[in-house]
Amino acid sequence: xxxxxxxxxxxxxxxxxxxxxxxxxxxxxxxxxxxxxxxxxxxxxxxxxxxxxxxxxxxxxxxxxxxxxxxxxxxxxxxxxxxxxxxxxxxxxxxxxxxxxxxxxxxxxxxx
Amino acid sequence: xxxxxxxxxxxxxxxxxxxxxxxxxxxxxxxxxxxxxxxxxxxxxxxxxxxxxxxxxxxxxxxxxxxxxxxxxxxxxxxxxxxxxxxxxxxxxxxxxxxxxxxxxxxxxxxxx
Numbered sequence: 722x723x724x725x726x727x728x729x730x731x732x733x734x735x736x737x738x739x740x741x742x743x744x745x746x747x748x749x750x751x752x753x754x755x756x757x758x759x760x761x762x763x764x765x766x767x768x769x770x771x772x773x774x775x776x777x778x779x780x781x782x783x784x785x786x787x788x789x790x791x792x793x794x795x796x797x798x799x800x801x802x803x804x805x806x807x808x809x810x811x812x813x814x815x816x817x818x819x820x821x822x823x824x825x826x827x828x829x830x831x832x833x
Numbered sequence: 834x835x836x837x838x839x840x841x842x843x844x845x846x847x848x849x850x851x852x853x854x855x856x857x858x859x860x861x862x863x864x865x866x867x868x869x870x871x872x873x874x875x876x877x878x879x880x881x882x883x884x885x886x887x888x889x890x891x892x893x894x895x896x897x898x899x900x901x902x903x904x905x906x907x908x909x910x911x912x913x914x915x916x917x918x919x920x921x922x923x924x925x926x927x928x929x930x931x932x933x934x935x936x937x938x939x940x941x942x943x944x945x946x
Contacts, residue, residue: 764938765923765937770934811875811876820878821876822878825874825875
């Protein structure tokens with residue numbers, strides 16, 4: 722069965738701290754991986770995606786993620802977070818028709 | 834750039850009533866997906882359509898139905914509403930040059946009293 726798991730339910734960081742949010746997936750075949758961000762009261766916005774090629778993908782707003790096939794992981798990173806990064810972050814996986822399976826989400830709170 | 838448009842943005846209904854949500858995909862997108870996000874939950878895939886035909890079905894209750902019309906907009910019909918149907922319903926579309934990525938709408942928040 723396809724599944725996506727996120728390790729952290731809630732992460733609290735101070736501004737300028739580095740961020741890494743964990744995501745592991747379980748898929749039978751080729752998988753496309755995504756990170757979405759949901760700001761309070763808003764819709765899901767795509768941060769970055771991985772389909773194939775360079776396993777280190779860069780997204781918007783200084784975010785990046787690394788696909789490590791041997792670990793079935795696709796962790797999201799940012800070297801220095803800002804207060805405006807406070808949001809919920811969802812890892813998602815899909816194959817074929819892009820019917821996405823989302824992780825449970827990680828709430829990020831950045832303290833000024 | 835045009836985005837995915839959903840209406841209404843907010844809807845309040847009582848138990849056992851019916852509700853219809855509409856989704857207008859990005860122009861030239863031919864595939865529409867519906868997701869349900871309960872309070873504090875991750876989005877759950879409900880159903881999708883490609884070229885007006887149902888392409889995939891997820892955890893959509895039998896009380897719900899959906900269709901995609903000739904102009905590619907889609908409607909999600911919900912009957913015999915239950916309190917547990919209160920959620921944010923997202924529509925997403927894909928197709929054309931952006932075939933590999935879903936673009937989500939702002940969502941329709943349904944509250945069942």
